[in-house]
Amino acid sequence: MPVHVFSFAPVRVAARFFRGVPHSHLLGVCNPNHRSLSLLQLSVRDGACRGIELILRSVAGSKTTRTFSFRALLATVLLSLLGGTVAVLVALSTWTASRNFRDLTQTISQQTLARVEANVQQLLQKAVDQNRQFVQLLGTRTPTVTNFPTIVEYLADSLKAQPSLARLTLVLNPSGQFAEAERLANDQIVLQEGLSADRGDLSVNRWEWRESQRMTREVTSVPATKIRDDEGFLQARTTERSVWTPAYPWHDPGLEVRWGIRYATPIKNPAGGVWSVCGVSLTLAELNRYLRQLDGEVPGYVVVIESAPAGQPHRIIGHPDPGLVGQIVGLTNGATGQSMEDGVLKAYLSALLRDPGLLGVESRSSDFGREFKYNSTRYLGSFRRLKSPNDPPWILAMLMPLSEVAGGVAQNLRWAAVAAASFFVLAALAALALARRIAEPMRQLSNDARALSHLQFEASPRPLSRVREVRQLEQALGDARSSLRSFRKYVPADVVNSLLENGVEAALGGVNAQLTILFSDVVDFTHLAESVSSQQLVENLGEYLAAISTVIQQHAGTVDKFIGDGVMAFWGAPKPNPNHARDGCVAAWRLQQxxxxxxxxxxxxxxxxxxxxxxxxxxxxxxGNIGSDTRMNYTAMGDPVNVASRLESLNRTFGTRILLSEETRAAAGDALLTRPVARVAVKGSERGFVVHELLGLEAEADADARRLAALTIPAFQACDEGRWVESLELYEAVRKAFPRDGVTLAQIEFVATCQTGPSSDSTAVIRRMTAK
Structure with missing residues (x-):
């Protein structure tokens, strides 16, 4: 069904702007041969041009209105584009998912192996730190057998303090005599001292160590060469540097076999050579526990393999299944261990060992993302080595079944397909509604113009239109917005908004309304103005007046005018405010604060x-609006305005900062803490009224303010009733409590003067002010 492109409201707004613009100039943007636009852009542009033409015809008064089925056109174009787009997106999503899947699996492998390496490094560092501490403890002292009792006690204490260590040994060079503390598989600590005996053997004394006490003693014999030429101690002594031994089985009598490694460090003689070698042994049980815990956190599992030199077997030293630790996993010539029970690892190593040097101890390479198959299941294998050359030649390998990761990716692809189909259906429906949006730039201009008419200057950011005339309209509205924003600073916003809401133009006239009027003035401003330059004065006064304006507006007040350094404001207009007196008083107090x-x-x-x-x-x-037809001001007039101005001036007489009339005090209610000051008649008025000083807000007033109010009230009442002697006594009591109170001092002077006059004169209690 043919539909109109534009609603009536945007047409009226656009017509105002386009009136007088040459018809041909506007239609010049509708050139169908513009080659830089796509088919969809041409369709949108053509629709916009038709809309502009429709506006121009309505402005010119044409009686015919052209209609067209733009929705069907857009639907056809969009459905064609969407069909191709969906096909491209499906292909692109499949390719992206495959690539992301590979990146994801490699990221998982790298991050997991990095976690394992950090755990391994932490474990190894304990042995390194222990040997470093032991060497520093010895310093330049030469360890001898006479020190063995002290040394084994230190070693036992170190084992007790560090549960991850299994054996600490000190071997003297070249005799092979040794001191050792060992933690058995049952967590019992035993001490051993190997001392020289006959025929090159060592006599080994063995004690159980419980609660820092040596218990049962056992004496055995061992050849000195077995200790002195142990692989780790011999290598550390000959190379004169710290070394890690290959993993080895650890046989505790009557207990399970454990696998461990030793870190041996030579203790050098300053004169040359090696005094002795200290060793720290670690069991691999802690590593295996960590790998078993990790097995439940990540897809797949991690094993640790000890790389061996050429011709020697690689060996599993870390596995989630501790029973597999120690199994041979392959030789460097490419043959895998036939008895290895981990079939997945065996299949992975079969793929790796096609390159015989890849796992060798001399190699420093790593490998990520190698796919292999085991029992019809595809796996991804990755490995990395410990980074430092001083670390053991360990390989950290991760084996990950692809199905555990691919399941989520496949689910995502299914959801993507569903989303694509849903999007296609929704897009087809959206194509039917898109014709309405062809007038979107004009609609936005209409909204901006309407907001501007209400002095709402915040325009929503959007890209400029490609239609030249629409862009010119946007720029024109922007200029108008800037101009009106500047103009608004000269006129109270509430006044103009009220006129706009009522839909009337500003005209001379006013209404009677009950308002609360505020006048403020700077004390001794003339003297202040003479003490600084005019430029500095303007800057300081600007900050001052800005602060006053902000507080007044925050409390629903209207700033009427600035009178030099003074300010006139009121509450209750142009918007009615039943709490105008209270809001005005609160604003005055907050303003002083x-x-x-x-x-x-x-x-x-x-x-x-x-x-x-x-x-x-x-x-x-x-x-209301006071002035002339060409220049007017929204302000308030009347005797209450004059009284407010006189009250501001009256502060000088009493040394106060905020004075209220009794009408304001009564209308404000109980939210204020005030005290009566005097009954006065301002200049130009015969009527006397009570003036009050604002001491604070009732909910916030301190004890001194409350006491001052309580003392002043009876003194004022006595004065107001002409009881001069009593009033004078009461005011003297106030002065005693508050010696510098200006109201009290002024009233004492006034009462003393009144005592000489006739007490029967009811007007004697009124202070008549002769100054404005």
């Missing part, structure tokens, strides 16, 4: 401080 903070900051910076006086009054005034 904020100015106190700023004055401290300005004084610390060497700038001017602006002590401020405030007066507030509540009453019925005329509020």
């Amino acid at each position: 904020r100015l106190d903070e700023l004055n401290r900051e300005w004084t610390a910076q060497g700038q001017l401080a602006f002590p401020t006086r405030i007066g507030l009054n509540t009453g019925t005034v005329i509020v």
Whole structure:
């Protein structure tokens, strides 16, 4: 069904902007031969041009309205594009998934092997640290058999302190005499001392060590060469550097066989040669426990293989199944261990050992992402070596069944296919609605213009239109927005918004309304202005007036005008506010608090401080547009306005900062803490009224403010009733408590003067102010 491209509201907005623009100029953007646009872009552009033409015809007053089925056109184009796009996406998703799957498996392998290596390094470092500590402890002292009792005690304490260590040994060179502490498989610690005996043998004394005590003694004999020429001790002594021994089985009498390694460190004589060799032995049980724990955390499992020199077998030294530790896994000539029970590892090594030197101890290579098959299941194998040349020649291998990882990828592909089909259906539906969106740039311009008419200057960011005229409209609206934003600073925003909401133009006139009016003024501003340059004064005054404006607006007030250093504001217009008196008083108190903070900051910076006086009054005034047809001001007029100004000035008489009329005090309710100051008649008025000082907010007032109010009230009441003697006594009591209180001092002077006058005159209690 043919549909109109634009709604009426955007058309009206666009018509205003396009009125007077040459028709041919606007239609110049609709050249169908523009080669740089795609078919979809041409369709969208053509629809926009038709919309512009429709606007122009409506502006020109044409009686015919063209319609067309743009939705069907877009649907056809989009469905064709979507069909090809979905096919490309499916192929691309499959290729990407395959690549991501390979990257994922390699990442898992690398990260897992890195974790295992970190654990291995932590285990090996314990042996390195123990030997380093032992060598540092000996220093330059030569260990002898006479030191053996002390040494074995130290070794036993070290074993007790470090459960991961299994055996600590010190062998003297060249005699082969030794001191040793060993932790058995049952966690029992035994001590051994091998001392020289006849015929080159060593007499070995063996004790159980419990609670730092030597218990049962056993004496055996062992050839000195067995200890002195042990592989690790011999290599450390001849190379004069620390070495790791190959893994070896560890036979504890009556206990299970353990596999372990030894780290041997020579203790050198400063004069040359080797005094002795110290060794730390570790069992591989801790490594196997970690691999078993890791087996449940990652897909696949990790094994640790000890690489051997040419002609010697590689051996499993770490496996989630401890029973496989020690099995031969292959020879460097390419033959795998026939008795190896781990079939997956055997299949992986068969693939690796096609390159005989790949696993050799001389090789430093690693391998990631090698696929192999075992029992119809595809696996991914990866291995890396320990990085440091000083580490044991260990290979960390990870074997990962691809099915454990590929399951998630396959599920993702299925979800992607479902999502693609759903997207295709939704896109087909969206194509039918896309015709409505062809007018989107104009709709956005209409919304911006409407927001601008309400002085809402925040425009949503969007790319500029490709249509030249639409872009010009966007730029014109932007210029208008900047201009009106500047203009708004001269007019209260609430006033203009009220006019816009009512849909009327500003006109002269006013209404009677009850408002609360505030006047503020800087104390001794003339003297302050003379103490600084005019430029500095303008800058400081700008900060001051900005702070006042902010606080007033935060409390629903309207800033009427700035009168030099003074400010006039009111509450209750243009928007009605039933709490105008309370909001005005709270704003005045918060304003003084904020100015106190700023004055401290300005004084610390060497700038001017602006002590401020405030007066507030509540009453019925005329509020509205006052002035002429060409220049007007939204303001309030009437006697209550004058009274508020007089109250501000009255602060000078009493040394106060905020004074309220009794009308304001009554209308504000119980939220304020005030005290009566005096009954006054301001200049130009015969009526006397009670003036109150704002001491704080009831919920926040401190004890001194409450006490001052409590002492002042009875003194004022006595004064207001003409009881001068009593009033004077009460005010003297206030002065005694608050010697510098300006209100009290002024009232004492006033009461003392009134004592000489006739007490029967009811007007005697009114202070008549002669200054504005």
